[in-house]
Amino acid sequence: MHSLTDRQRQILDWIRRETEANGRPPTRAEMATALGFRSVNAAEDHLRALARKGAIRLIPGSARGIQLKDGPPEDAGLWVVGRVAAGQPVLAREHLTVRHAIDPRTFRPAADYLLTVIGESMRDAGLLDGDLLAVHKSPEAREGQIVVARLGEEVTVKRFSRRQGAIWLLPENPAYQPIIVRPGEDLVIEGVGVGVVRLEV
């Protein structure tokens, strides 16, 4: 599939939501109204582009003839990433242990994998030992986000903060100490937490 433009992805997402909500795809006129086009042909053009790039299929001469290509792919779901050795990509096949049938788009932004939380350092954020953290892959993080960070050999889940020219990885448990990472130290942000799944209560 060719890569979509921002606008096209925006419109594809809208079509997906609309189809889900109404149980049927929109018409060109409905698209124009909702998306703010003054011409129905703008909708037609976008549909053509999306079809050409393989994101949808158009059924000619048929009302609401828009088929979304990626419905529920059978390989959908989220993998639980196991022990990750240093320097290796988190999502390498050999680290994937169990797959759970959970749509990645349940979370915003969409989750890429699940990571088992070990220890009690994030207890007060409601992240208990054994919880599965839904992680969105991202090389950077914003203030206050829960991140999956790699420090040399170690992979850890902490809250992200910038203070006094350093990066602070804050636990959410008074029994634990913050980790202060000074510039130049070997810190890699693997992703940000977007949700939690707990399989026992």
Add this chain to the structure above:
Amino acid sequence: MHSLTDRQRQILDWIRRETEANGRPPTRAEMATALGFRSVNAAEDHLRALARKGAIRLIPGSARGIQLKDGPPEDAGLWVVGRVAAGQPVLAREHLTVRHAIDPRTFRPAADYLLTVIGESMRDAGLLDGDLLAVHKSPEAREGQIVVARLGEEVTVKRFSRRQGAIWLLPENPAYQPIIVRPGEDLVIEGVGVGVVRLEV
């Protein structure tokens, strides 16, 4: 909902399959062709009957304007149950708000629905305000399980315990008091917690 005739249920099932397969509801003409009517009006008549009996909703003047009232809930995903009025079954259609594409069997035993946790009374069990508790329907609970209990008008999530001939509903937060339910009081166990889904961290 009035009871459907055999023929009407047959046709409703066909519409459901067709909608699922094509991603959109059929037209009257498509129904006539597939179901062997020589007149499109036969389809129209059936749709009117199904709408009158509440099985579907028809959107006037709109192409493929057939909305299925009851999507198959067990089919895929878990519903988030909204506010439940007293004396009404939790899983009544009108209480279902949002569906998440999570396989119920991700949890053991399988979850039947998701319930939004309100308040901080179970904070120390890692259940925060807004969390979705995966619930397995069950009229009874074992010692120490997290239960969804109904006390008259109120639906509450607590830890279940039997003590001194009464049932104790224990919070997991020192700021809250246990609820003690003596025999004869109006307590209904709706189900037991089997997991948690959190959509924000």
Add this chain to the structure above:
DNA sequence: TCTCATACTGTATATATATACAGTATGCAT
């Protein structure tokens, strides 16, 4: 510099589609 894709406005039209109206036949309830 020219071309091409993107992202639209604006107008027009063939046809896909919903839907009304007029029937026929059957069975069920009152």
Add this chain to the structure above:
DNA sequence: ATGCATACTGTATATATATACAGTATGAGA
């Protein structure tokens, strides 16, 4: 005995809808 719902056939039509055609403006690539 008569009305009413079911389950259709057959015809007709207003309009919802897809889609062509003619433009404008912008930015990226060759």
